[in-house]
Amino acid sequence: MKLSGLVAVLLLLCAARRNSGISHPKPSCRYPPSQWCRSLEIAIACKVQKQCMEVNATRPNQSVPPxxxxxxxxxxxxxxxxxxxxxxxxxxxxxxxxxxxxxxxxxxxxxxxxxxxxxxxxxxxxxxxxxxxxxxxxxxxxxxxxxxxxxxxxxxxxxxxxxxxxxxxxxxxxxxxxxxxxxxxxxxxxxxxxxxxxxxxxxxxxxxxxxxxxxxxxxxxxxxxxxxxxxxxxxxYKGVKPPACNGATVRLNRGFC
Missing domain, CATH: 3.40.30.10 (Glutaredoxin)
Structure with a gap:
Protein backbone atom coordinates (compact mmCIF):
# COMPACT_ATOMS: atom_id res chain seq x y z
CA MET A 1 0.00 0.00 0.00
CA LYS A 2 1.14 3.54 -0.60
CA LEU A 3 2.15 5.46 2.53
CA SER A 4 -0.12 8.41 1.72
CA GLY A 5 -2.98 5.92 1.54
CA LEU A 6 -1.91 4.35 4.81
CA VAL A 7 -2.03 7.72 6.56
CA ALA A 8 -5.55 8.31 5.24
CA VAL A 9 -6.69 4.86 6.36
CA LEU A 10 -5.27 5.30 9.85
CA LEU A 11 -6.85 8.75 10.22
CA LEU A 12 -10.23 7.38 9.14
CA LEU A 13 -10.04 4.49 11.58
CA CYS A 14 -8.97 6.76 14.43
CA ALA A 15 -11.80 9.21 13.68
CA ALA A 16 -14.33 6.39 13.66
CA ARG A 17 -13.14 5.13 17.03
CA ARG A 18 -13.22 8.61 18.61
CA ASN A 19 -16.73 9.33 17.36
CA SER A 20 -18.15 6.01 18.48
CA GLY A 21 -16.71 6.28 21.95
CA ILE A 22 -15.93 2.56 21.78
CA SER A 23 -12.47 1.04 21.80
CA HIS A 24 -12.18 -1.38 18.91
CA PRO A 25 -9.48 -4.02 18.52
CA LYS A 26 -7.07 -3.85 15.61
CA PRO A 27 -8.18 -5.67 12.45
CA SER A 28 -7.64 -9.38 12.94
CA CYS A 29 -5.43 -9.95 9.92
CA ARG A 30 -1.85 -11.06 9.50
CA TYR A 31 -0.86 -8.14 7.28
CA PRO A 32 0.92 -4.97 8.50
CA PRO A 33 -0.89 -1.64 7.91
CA SER A 34 1.48 -0.83 5.04
CA GLN A 35 -0.17 -3.61 3.00
CA TRP A 36 -3.85 -3.13 3.90
CA CYS A 37 -4.80 -1.64 0.51
CA ARG A 38 -2.44 -3.73 -1.57
CA SER A 39 -5.27 -5.97 -2.81
CA LEU A 40 -9.03 -6.34 -2.36
CA GLU A 41 -8.55 -9.63 -0.53
CA ILE A 42 -6.24 -8.03 2.04
CA ALA A 43 -8.54 -5.03 2.48
CA ILE A 44 -11.49 -7.33 3.18
CA ALA A 45 -9.47 -9.47 5.61
CA CYS A 46 -8.41 -6.34 7.51
CA LYS A 47 -11.90 -4.76 7.33
CA VAL A 48 -10.71 -1.56 5.62
CA GLN A 49 -12.13 -2.00 2.11
CA LYS A 50 -14.26 1.18 2.32
CA GLN A 51 -11.29 3.29 3.38
CA CYS A 52 -9.10 1.78 0.64
CA MET A 53 -11.74 2.58 -1.98
CA GLU A 54 -11.77 6.22 -0.84
CA VAL A 55 -7.98 6.39 -1.01
CA ASN A 56 -7.96 4.91 -4.52
CA ALA A 57 -10.51 7.47 -5.67
CA THR A 58 -8.00 10.31 -5.14
CA ARG A 59 -5.18 8.79 -7.21
CA PRO A 60 -3.99 10.47 -10.43
CA ASN A 61 -4.73 9.16 -13.92
CA GLN A 62 -2.75 5.93 -14.20
CA SER A 63 -2.46 6.26 -18.00
CA VAL A 64 0.16 9.00 -17.51
CA PRO A 65 3.57 7.43 -16.78
CA PRO A 66 5.01 8.25 -13.35
CA TYR A 237 5.14 14.86 -13.96
CA LYS A 238 3.23 15.28 -17.24
CA GLY A 239 -0.28 14.52 -15.97
CA VAL A 240 -2.71 16.49 -13.83
CA LYS A 241 -0.82 17.42 -10.67
CA PRO A 242 -2.01 15.65 -7.51
CA PRO A 243 -3.32 17.80 -4.63
CA ALA A 244 0.02 17.57 -2.81
CA CYS A 245 1.77 19.39 -5.69
CA ASN A 246 -0.79 22.19 -5.75
CA GLY A 247 -1.13 22.60 -2.04
CA ALA A 248 -4.88 21.94 -2.39
CA THR A 249 -6.95 19.99 0.10
CA VAL A 250 -9.18 17.08 -0.87
CA ARG A 251 -12.24 16.25 1.19
CA LEU A 252 -13.12 12.58 0.99
CA ASN A 253 -16.76 11.56 0.99
CA ARG A 254 -16.83 9.86 4.36
CA GLY A 255 -19.56 8.96 6.78
CA PHE A 256 -19.78 9.39 10.53
CA CYS A 257 -21.80 7.66 13.24
Whole structure:
Protein backbone atom coordinates (compact mmCIF):
# COMPACT_ATOMS: atom_id res chain seq x y z
CA MET A 1 0.00 0.00 0.00
CA LYS A 2 1.14 3.54 -0.60
CA LEU A 3 2.15 5.46 2.53
CA SER A 4 -0.12 8.41 1.72
CA GLY A 5 -2.98 5.92 1.54
CA LEU A 6 -1.91 4.35 4.81
CA VAL A 7 -2.03 7.72 6.56
CA ALA A 8 -5.55 8.31 5.24
CA VAL A 9 -6.69 4.86 6.36
CA LEU A 10 -5.27 5.30 9.85
CA LEU A 11 -6.85 8.75 10.22
CA LEU A 12 -10.23 7.38 9.14
CA LEU A 13 -10.04 4.49 11.58
CA CYS A 14 -8.97 6.76 14.43
CA ALA A 15 -11.80 9.21 13.68
CA ALA A 16 -14.33 6.39 13.66
CA ARG A 17 -13.14 5.13 17.03
CA ARG A 18 -13.22 8.61 18.61
CA ASN A 19 -16.73 9.33 17.36
CA SER A 20 -18.15 6.01 18.48
CA GLY A 21 -16.71 6.28 21.95
CA ILE A 22 -15.93 2.56 21.78
CA SER A 23 -12.47 1.04 21.80
CA HIS A 24 -12.18 -1.38 18.91
CA PRO A 25 -9.48 -4.02 18.52
CA LYS A 26 -7.07 -3.85 15.61
CA PRO A 27 -8.18 -5.67 12.45
CA SER A 28 -7.64 -9.38 12.94
CA CYS A 29 -5.43 -9.95 9.92
CA ARG A 30 -1.85 -11.06 9.50
CA TYR A 31 -0.86 -8.14 7.28
CA PRO A 32 0.92 -4.97 8.50
CA PRO A 33 -0.89 -1.64 7.91
CA SER A 34 1.48 -0.83 5.04
CA GLN A 35 -0.17 -3.61 3.00
CA TRP A 36 -3.85 -3.13 3.90
CA CYS A 37 -4.80 -1.64 0.51
CA ARG A 38 -2.44 -3.73 -1.57
CA SER A 39 -5.27 -5.97 -2.81
CA LEU A 40 -9.03 -6.34 -2.36
CA GLU A 41 -8.55 -9.63 -0.53
CA ILE A 42 -6.24 -8.03 2.04
CA ALA A 43 -8.54 -5.03 2.48
CA ILE A 44 -11.49 -7.33 3.18
CA ALA A 45 -9.47 -9.47 5.61
CA CYS A 46 -8.41 -6.34 7.51
CA LYS A 47 -11.90 -4.76 7.33
CA VAL A 48 -10.71 -1.56 5.62
CA GLN A 49 -12.13 -2.00 2.11
CA LYS A 50 -14.26 1.18 2.32
CA GLN A 51 -11.29 3.29 3.38
CA CYS A 52 -9.10 1.78 0.64
CA MET A 53 -11.74 2.58 -1.98
CA GLU A 54 -11.77 6.22 -0.84
CA VAL A 55 -7.98 6.39 -1.01
CA ASN A 56 -7.96 4.91 -4.52
CA ALA A 57 -10.51 7.47 -5.67
CA THR A 58 -8.00 10.31 -5.14
CA ARG A 59 -5.18 8.79 -7.21
CA PRO A 60 -3.99 10.47 -10.43
CA ASN A 61 -4.73 9.16 -13.92
CA GLN A 62 -2.75 5.93 -14.20
CA SER A 63 -2.46 6.26 -18.00
CA VAL A 64 0.16 9.00 -17.51
CA PRO A 65 3.57 7.43 -16.78
CA PRO A 66 5.01 8.25 -13.35
CA UNK A 67 8.32 10.02 -12.93
CA UNK A 68 11.02 7.35 -12.73
CA UNK A 69 13.65 8.18 -10.10
CA UNK A 70 16.73 5.95 -9.86
CA UNK A 71 19.23 6.41 -7.05
CA UNK A 72 22.76 5.04 -7.34
CA UNK A 73 24.19 5.07 -3.83
CA UNK A 74 26.31 3.43 -1.12
CA UNK A 75 24.86 2.11 2.12
CA UNK A 76 27.29 3.94 4.45
CA UNK A 77 27.84 7.14 2.46
CA UNK A 78 26.72 10.02 4.73
CA UNK A 79 25.50 12.12 1.78
CA UNK A 80 23.51 9.17 0.43
CA UNK A 81 21.94 8.50 3.79
CA UNK A 82 20.96 12.16 4.13
CA UNK A 83 19.43 12.24 0.65
CA UNK A 84 17.40 9.08 1.28
CA UNK A 85 16.11 10.18 4.68
CA UNK A 86 15.63 13.91 4.03
CA UNK A 87 14.64 14.06 0.35
CA UNK A 88 13.85 10.79 -1.40
CA UNK A 89 11.71 8.99 1.17
CA UNK A 90 9.67 12.04 2.29
CA UNK A 91 9.01 12.93 -1.36
CA UNK A 92 7.96 9.36 -2.16
CA UNK A 93 5.70 9.36 0.89
CA UNK A 94 3.78 12.31 -0.53
CA UNK A 95 4.05 11.66 -4.27
CA UNK A 96 4.29 7.89 -4.71
CA UNK A 97 1.19 7.95 -6.92
CA UNK A 98 3.16 9.87 -9.57
CA UNK A 99 6.68 8.54 -9.08
CA UNK A 100 8.58 5.26 -8.94
CA UNK A 101 11.85 4.72 -7.10
CA UNK A 102 14.62 2.30 -8.08
CA UNK A 103 17.49 1.80 -5.63
CA UNK A 104 20.90 0.62 -6.85
CA UNK A 105 23.27 0.04 -3.89
CA UNK A 106 26.82 -0.03 -5.30
CA UNK A 107 28.10 3.49 -5.95
CA UNK A 108 31.89 3.81 -5.97
CA UNK A 109 32.53 0.14 -5.20
CA UNK A 110 34.85 -1.91 -7.40
CA UNK A 111 34.63 -5.49 -8.62
CA UNK A 112 37.73 -7.60 -8.03
CA UNK A 113 38.85 -10.87 -9.68
CA UNK A 114 38.62 -12.69 -6.36
CA UNK A 115 36.18 -15.43 -5.40
CA UNK A 116 36.54 -14.78 -1.67
CA UNK A 117 36.17 -10.99 -1.74
CA UNK A 118 34.79 -9.92 -5.13
CA UNK A 119 34.05 -6.31 -4.13
CA UNK A 120 35.84 -3.46 -2.42
CA UNK A 121 33.97 -0.43 -1.13
CA UNK A 122 34.77 3.21 -0.43
CA UNK A 123 33.83 2.91 3.25
CA UNK A 124 35.35 -0.53 3.79
CA UNK A 125 34.02 -4.02 4.29
CA UNK A 126 31.01 -2.95 6.43
CA UNK A 127 29.73 -0.93 3.49
CA UNK A 128 30.17 -3.87 1.11
CA UNK A 129 28.09 -5.95 3.51
CA UNK A 130 25.51 -3.18 3.82
CA UNK A 131 25.26 -2.85 0.03
CA UNK A 132 24.71 -6.59 -0.34
CA UNK A 133 22.17 -6.80 2.49
CA UNK A 134 20.17 -4.01 0.90
CA UNK A 135 20.43 -5.58 -2.56
CA UNK A 136 19.09 -8.84 -1.11
CA UNK A 137 16.29 -7.04 0.72
CA UNK A 138 15.27 -5.23 -2.48
CA UNK A 139 15.27 -8.56 -4.31
CA UNK A 140 13.32 -10.47 -1.64
CA UNK A 141 10.75 -7.96 -0.39
CA UNK A 142 9.74 -5.99 -3.48
CA UNK A 143 6.87 -3.71 -2.43
CA UNK A 144 8.19 -3.12 1.10
CA UNK A 145 11.85 -2.69 0.15
CA UNK A 146 12.02 1.11 0.13
CA UNK A 147 10.49 1.39 3.59
CA UNK A 148 13.04 -1.11 4.91
CA UNK A 149 15.96 0.68 3.25
CA UNK A 150 14.79 4.03 4.61
CA UNK A 151 14.48 2.49 8.08
CA UNK A 152 18.07 1.24 7.84
CA UNK A 153 19.60 4.37 6.32
CA UNK A 154 17.95 6.72 8.82
CA UNK A 155 19.09 4.63 11.79
CA UNK A 156 22.18 5.31 13.88
CA UNK A 157 23.70 1.99 12.78
CA UNK A 158 22.69 0.85 9.28
CA UNK A 159 23.81 -2.76 9.64
CA UNK A 160 22.37 -3.33 13.11
CA UNK A 161 19.04 -1.90 11.97
CA UNK A 162 18.66 -4.32 9.05
CA UNK A 163 16.98 -7.16 10.92
CA UNK A 164 14.48 -5.13 13.00
CA UNK A 165 13.62 -2.96 9.98
CA UNK A 166 12.92 -6.09 7.93
CA UNK A 167 10.74 -7.51 10.69
CA UNK A 168 8.83 -4.23 10.99
CA UNK A 169 8.01 -3.66 7.32
CA UNK A 170 8.06 -7.17 5.87
CA UNK A 171 7.29 -9.62 8.69
CA UNK A 172 6.58 -12.40 6.19
CA UNK A 173 10.20 -12.27 4.98
CA UNK A 174 12.54 -14.20 7.27
CA UNK A 175 15.94 -12.85 8.19
CA UNK A 176 17.39 -16.26 7.35
CA UNK A 177 16.41 -15.74 3.70
CA UNK A 178 18.33 -12.45 3.64
CA UNK A 179 21.30 -14.03 5.40
CA UNK A 180 21.27 -16.92 2.92
CA UNK A 181 21.20 -14.48 0.01
CA UNK A 182 24.25 -12.65 1.41
CA UNK A 183 26.28 -15.77 2.19
CA UNK A 184 25.43 -18.24 -0.57
CA UNK A 185 26.14 -16.49 -3.85
CA UNK A 186 22.86 -14.77 -4.70
CA UNK A 187 24.10 -11.56 -3.14
CA UNK A 188 27.22 -11.55 -5.33
CA UNK A 189 25.04 -11.97 -8.41
CA UNK A 190 22.80 -9.09 -7.37
CA UNK A 191 25.83 -6.88 -6.70
CA UNK A 192 27.32 -7.80 -10.07
CA UNK A 193 24.07 -6.68 -11.72
CA UNK A 194 24.19 -3.40 -9.76
CA UNK A 195 27.81 -2.94 -10.82
CA UNK A 196 26.84 -3.43 -14.46
CA UNK A 197 23.99 -0.89 -14.14
CA UNK A 198 26.32 1.62 -12.53
CA UNK A 199 29.05 1.17 -15.15
CA UNK A 200 26.48 1.61 -17.92
CA UNK A 201 25.58 5.13 -16.77
CA UNK A 202 26.02 7.80 -19.44
CA UNK A 203 27.47 10.15 -18.48
CA UNK A 204 29.53 8.01 -16.10
CA UNK A 205 28.88 8.77 -12.46
CA UNK A 206 31.54 10.79 -10.63
CA UNK A 207 30.05 10.74 -7.14
CA UNK A 208 27.13 9.48 -5.07
CA UNK A 209 24.30 10.05 -4.53
CA UNK A 210 23.78 9.99 -8.30
CA UNK A 211 20.17 10.44 -9.37
CA UNK A 212 18.57 9.94 -12.78
CA UNK A 213 15.07 10.96 -13.82
CA UNK A 214 13.35 8.88 -16.47
CA UNK A 215 16.72 7.28 -17.18
CA UNK A 216 18.60 10.56 -17.75
CA UNK A 217 21.08 12.54 -15.68
CA UNK A 218 21.60 16.31 -15.84
CA UNK A 219 23.44 18.60 -13.47
CA UNK A 220 20.43 20.91 -13.44
CA UNK A 221 18.10 18.17 -12.22
CA UNK A 222 20.69 17.02 -9.70
CA UNK A 223 20.91 20.53 -8.24
CA UNK A 224 17.12 20.74 -8.02
CA UNK A 225 16.87 17.26 -6.48
CA UNK A 226 19.39 18.08 -3.76
CA UNK A 227 17.50 21.24 -2.76
CA UNK A 228 13.87 20.18 -3.30
CA UNK A 229 13.21 16.80 -4.87
CA UNK A 230 9.49 17.20 -4.12
CA UNK A 231 9.12 20.25 -6.35
CA UNK A 232 11.20 18.65 -9.10
CA UNK A 233 9.02 15.53 -9.25
CA UNK A 234 5.90 17.70 -9.40
CA UNK A 235 7.50 19.71 -12.20
CA UNK A 236 8.50 16.63 -14.22
CA TYR A 237 5.14 14.86 -13.96
CA LYS A 238 3.23 15.28 -17.24
CA GLY A 239 -0.28 14.52 -15.97
CA VAL A 240 -2.71 16.49 -13.83
CA LYS A 241 -0.82 17.42 -10.67
CA PRO A 242 -2.01 15.65 -7.51
CA PRO A 243 -3.32 17.80 -4.63
CA ALA A 244 0.02 17.57 -2.81
CA CYS A 245 1.77 19.39 -5.69
CA ASN A 246 -0.79 22.19 -5.75
CA GLY A 247 -1.13 22.60 -2.04
CA ALA A 248 -4.88 21.94 -2.39
CA THR A 249 -6.95 19.99 0.10
CA VAL A 250 -9.18 17.08 -0.87
CA ARG A 251 -12.24 16.25 1.19
CA LEU A 252 -13.12 12.58 0.99
CA ASN A 253 -16.76 11.56 0.99
CA ARG A 254 -16.83 9.86 4.36
CA GLY A 255 -19.56 8.96 6.78
CA PHE A 256 -19.78 9.39 10.53
CA CYS A 257 -21.80 7.66 13.24
Missing amino acids: VSVTLYYESLCPACRAFISQQLFPTWTMLQDIMTVTLVPYGNAKELPSANSPFTCQHGEPECRGNMIEACIIHLTGHSAFQIIYCMESSADVLSAARPCLQLYSPSTSWSSVDSCVKRGSGNQLMHANAAMTRALSPAHTHVPWVTFNGEYTEENEDKAMSSLFHLVCQL
